[in-house]
Amino acid sequence: MRIAVVCYPSYGGSGVVASELGKAMAARGHQVHFVSYELPFRLRGYQHAIIFHQVEVPTYPLFKYPPYVLALTNKLVELARYGCLDIIHAHYAIPHAVSSYLAKQLVPEVVTITTLHGTDITLVGSDPSFSEIISFAINRSDGVTAVSRSLRAETYRRFTVHRPIRVIPNFVDLQAYRRRPNPELRRCFAPGGEKIVIHVSNFRPVKRVLAVVEIVAQIREYLPVRLLLVGDGPDVPAARRRTRELGLEEAVLFVGRQDDLVPLLSVADLFLLPSAQESFGLAALEAMACGVPVVASRVGGLPEVVDEHSGRLHEVEDLEGMARSAVQIMSEQGVWEDYSEGARRRAEQFDAQRLVDAYEEFYREILASRRGA
Ligand code: GMT
Numbered sequence: 001m002r003i004a005v006v007c008y009p010s011y012g013g014s015g016v017v018a019s020e021l022g023k024a025m026a027a028r029g030h031q032v033h034f035v036s037y038e039l040p041f042r043l044r045g046y047q048h049a050i051i052f053h054q055v056e057v058p059t060y061p062l063f064k065y066p067p068y069v070l071a072l073t074n075k076l077v078e079l080a081r082y083g084c085l086d087i088i089h090a091h092y093a094i095p096h097a098v099s100s101y102l103a104k105q106l107v108p109e110v111v112t113i114t115t116l117h118g119t120d121i122t123l124v125g126s127d128p129s130f131s132e133i134i135s136f137a138i139n140r141s142d143g144v145t146a147v148s149r150s151l152r153a154e155t156y157r158r159f160t161v162h163r164p165i166r167v168i169p170n171f172v173d174l175q176a177y178r179r180r181p182n183p184e185l186r187r188c189f190a191p192g193g194e195k196i197v198i199h200v201s202n203f204r205p206v207k208r209v210l211a212v213v214e215i216v217a218q219i220r221e222y223l224p225v226r227l228l229l230v231g232d233g234p235d236v237p238a239a240r241r242r243t244r245e246l247g248l249e250e251a252v253l254f255v256g257r258q259d260d261l262v263p264l265l266s267v268a269d270l271f272l273l274p275s276a277q278e279s280f281g282l283a284a285l286e287a288m289a290c291g292v293p294v295v296a297s298r299v300g301g302l303p304e305v306v307d308e309h310s311g312r313l314h315e316v317e318d319l320e321g322m323a324r325s326a327v328q329i330m331s332e333q334g335v336w337e338d339y340s341e342g343a344r345r346r347a348e349q350f351d352a353q354r355l356v357d358a359y360e361e362f363y364r365e366i367l368a369s370r371r372g373a
Contacts, residue, residue, distance in 0.1 A: 001025075001030045001031070001086045001087060001363060001367070002030070002031045002033070002083065002084055002085050002086045002087070003022070003025060003030055003031070003032050003033065003085070003086065003087045003088075003089055003363070004033045004034075004035055004076060004079055004080075004085050004087065004088045004089065005018050005019075005021070005022040005032060005033065005034050005035065005089050005091065006018075006035050006036065006072065006076070006088065006089065006090045006091065006096040006099065006100065007019070007034070007036055007040060007090075007091040007092065007096070008036065008040075008091075008092060009036045009037065009038040009039060009040040009041065010038070010041070010202075011041060011202055011231065011232070011257055012202050013117060013118070013170070013280070013282040013283070014091045014092040014115075014117035014118075014120075015040050015041070015042070015091070016042055016282060017091065017115070017117070017147070017170050017171075017282065018034075018040065018089075018091035018115075019034075019040045019041075019042035019043050020042065020171070020173065020352065021089075021356060021359055022034055022043075022050065023042075023043070023047060023050065024352060024356040025356070025359075025360070026047055026048065026049040026050045027047075028356075028360065029049070030049065031049050031051075032049060032050050032051070033050075033051050033052075033053055033079055033083065033085070034050065034051070034052045034053065035053045035055060035072065035075055035076060035079070036052075036054070036055060037054065037055050037056075037057075037068070038054070039052050039054075041259060044259075053075055053079065055068065055071050055072045055075050056071065057071040058071075068095070069095045069098055069099050069102075072095070072096070072099040073099040073102040073103050076088055076099060076100065076103035077103050077106045077107055080103060080106075080107035080109075080110045081107055085107075085110050086110070086111060086367060087110070087111045087112075087113060087363055087366075087367065088100045088103060088104070088110055088111070088112050088113070089113045089114075089115065089363075090112065090113070090114045090115070090141075091115045091117060092115075092116075092117050092120045093114055093116055093120040093121070093125055093134050093137060093138060094120050094124055094125055094130055094134060096114070097112075097114040097134070097137035097138060097141060098133055098134075098137045100112040100114065100137070100141065101136075101137050101140045101141070104140075111142045111143070111366055111367055111370050112140075112141050112142050112143075113141060113142060113143040113144070113145070113362070113363070113366060114137070114138060114141040114143075114144050114145070115144075115145045115146070115147070115168075116138070116144065116145070116146045116147070116151055116152075116155055116165070116279075117147055117151075117279060117280075118147070118151060118277070118278070118279030118280065118300070119206065119277070119279075120134070121146075121151060121154055121155050121158060121159070121279070122151075122154055122158075122277050122279065122300070123206060123277065125158075125159075126158045126159070131158075131159065134159065135159040135160050135161060138155070138159065138161050138163065139160075139161055139162060139163055141163070142366050142369075142370050143166070143362060143363075143365075143366035144161075144163055144164070144165045144166070145165065145166045145167070145168045145359075145362065146165050146166075146167055146168075146279075147167075147168070147169060147170050147279055147280040147301065148167065148169060148279055148280045148300065148301025148304050148305075149167050149301070149304060150279065150300045150301040150303075150304060151167075151279040151280070151300065151301055152165045152167050154279075154300075166362055168355060168358045168359055168362065169280065169304070169305075169350055169355060170280050170282045170285060170350065170355075171285075171350050171351065171352040171354075171355035171356065172282075172285050172286055172289045172347055172350055172351075172352060173352045174289055174347065174348060174351055174352065176262065177262060177265075177286050177289035177290055177347070178262075178289065178290060178291075178344075179265075179266045179290045179291040179292075179340075179344070180262060180263070180266045180290075181266060181267075182263060182266060182267060185263060185266075185267050186267040189226055189228060189253060189267060190226045190267075192224065193224075194224040194225050194226045194251075195223055195224065195225045195226070195269045195270070195330045196225070196226050196227075196228060196267055196268045196269050196270075197216055197219065197225050197226070197227045197228070197268065197269065197270045197271075197272055197326065198227075198228045198230065198264060198265065198268035198270070198271055198272070198287065198292065199212045199227070199228070199229055199230065199231075199271070199272045199273065200230040200231055200261060200264075200271075200283045200286075200287070201230075201231045201233070201273075201275075201283060202231055202232070202233040203231050203232060203233025203234060203235040203236050203239070204233050204234060204235065205234070205235060205276075206275055206276050206277050206278075207233075207235070207273075207275050207276075208274045208275055208276055208297075208316075209229065209235045209236075209238075209239045210235065210238060210239060210242050211274040211319055212227070212229070212239075212272050212274060213227070213239055213242045213243055213246065213248065213252065214242070214246075214319050215272055215274065215295075215319050215322050215323045215326065216248065216251065216252065216272075217246045217248060218319065218320065218323035219323050219326050219327055219330075220248075220251065222327045222331075223327050223330060223331060225251065225330075226251050226252075226253065227248075227251060227252045227253065228253050228255055228264060228268065229252060229253065229254050229255065230255050230256075230257075230258055230261065230264060231256075231257055231258075232256055232257045236254065239254075240254065261286060262290060265286065265287050265290035265292055266290055266291075268287065268290075268292045269292070269293075269329075269330050269336065270292065270293055270294075270295060270326050270329060270330055271283075271284055271287035271288075271292045271293070271294045271295070271296075271311075272294075272295055272296070272322070272326070273294060273295075273296035273297070273302070274296065274297050274316065274319065274322060275296070275297055275299060275300075275302075275316075276297070276299065276316055277299055277300055278296070278297070278299055278300045278301065278302050279300045279301045280300070280301040280302075280304075280305060281294075281296065281300075281301065281302050281305050281306070284296060284302070284305060284306060284311075285305055285347055285350055287343070288305075288306070288310050288311075288343035288344065288346055288347040289343075289344060289347035290344075291340040291341070291343055291344045292340070292343060293310060293311045293329050293336070293339035293340060293342070293343050294306045294310060294311030294312075294343065295311055295312050295313075295314070295322050295325045295326050295329070296311065296312075296313055296314075296322075297313065297314060297315065297316040297322075298313035298314060298315060298316075299316060305346075305350075306346070307342075307346050309338070309339070309342030309343075309345065309346060310339065310342045310343040310345075310346040310347075311325075311329075311339065311343065312325035312329070
């Protein structure tokens with residue numbers, strides 16, 4: 001198959017899923033064209049059968065807002081006409097599903113698939129400034145997938161969508177993501193033998209990074225811990241401020257964006273994710289694959305990912321409960337080992353091979369149904 005993958009290139013779950021899926025499809029012999037405004041960060045390094053096409057938007061004094069949707073659509077049309085695409089797979093509905101729809105108006109033989117990831121539905125997409133066009137674009141996609149049952153239900157609840165939505169959960173490469181203990185690195189972060197709590201995100205308000213700092217302050221009343229904050233985003237300054245106010249400068253380490261998470265996850269004892277919304281929680285799944293138990297909020301798709309053997313879920317505002325669970329999981333080595341093994345076992349349910357098969361099958365099904373139509 002000849003597939004165009006449209007995604008955001010920056011740090012964030014939808015770009016990660018799009019990149020890993022595209023790479024897996026290329027490894028299976030398909031021809032994969034990534035289309036975005038920058039090279040997605042998980043695509044660095046040559047891989048056969050992957051071609052990156054950069055979307056450039058011309059500037060003009062009249063354009064207060066450069067028309068990215070048009071430039072993206074134009075690139076897709078070019079590819080469909082001259083590169084002969086079978087499928088355009090848009091990850092994250094805004095604005096990618098709209099560009100796919102427009103491209104199909106010019107090249108009707110191309111099949112369009114949209115994968116809904118989360119905030120495109122729960123936060124931004126349902127804003128009245130976008131909701132009409134996003135409903136329309138979802139309804140006009142030839143195939144639609146969502147990364148969790150919860151996200152599918154939210155889509156039906158918030159939009160006038162009348163198409164079937166296939167749930168294909170996110171996945172993890174279980175070979176790449178496994179615990180690789182490194183006592184030396186562990187000592188660098190926790191020289192006094194403290195436990196290590198980790199949080200990985202794009203530091204947007206929905207992730208509630210300030211709550212992560214608060215929870216760690218509460219854990220420290222019972223257990224010496226260090227917090228590794230991995231990632232970057234708009235809430236970094238506020239998280240630094242709260243860290244200072246709580247007198248936690250020594251205990252909280254801001255390590256910034258990191259491409260390779262496995263070394264960091266491999267020294268961690270617990271992953272904290274107190275998000276206000278989380279359609280799936282890919283970062284939690286990657287941590288679980290590395291044997292890191294999760295304490296998170298009971299929202300969105302998180303209950304579909306974290307079970308009672310791999311971690312604990314609490315109501316969003318229950319920071320005290322999250323701190324208590326964290327202390328219970330980390331205080332006793334035997335308890336921690338049970339959760340760590342449970343986390344890895346649960347992650348094995350989201351094996352990349354099996355879920356890439358599900359996408360490949362979905363592509364074939366939609367292609368067959370469109371061609372038969
Ligand atoms: O908000 C983010 O974390 C970024 C966003 C994205 O699209 O990059 O993440 C969403 O998609 C991920 C991949 O499917 C999911 O694992 C995240 O749970 C989801 N984020 C939210 O729903 C807040």
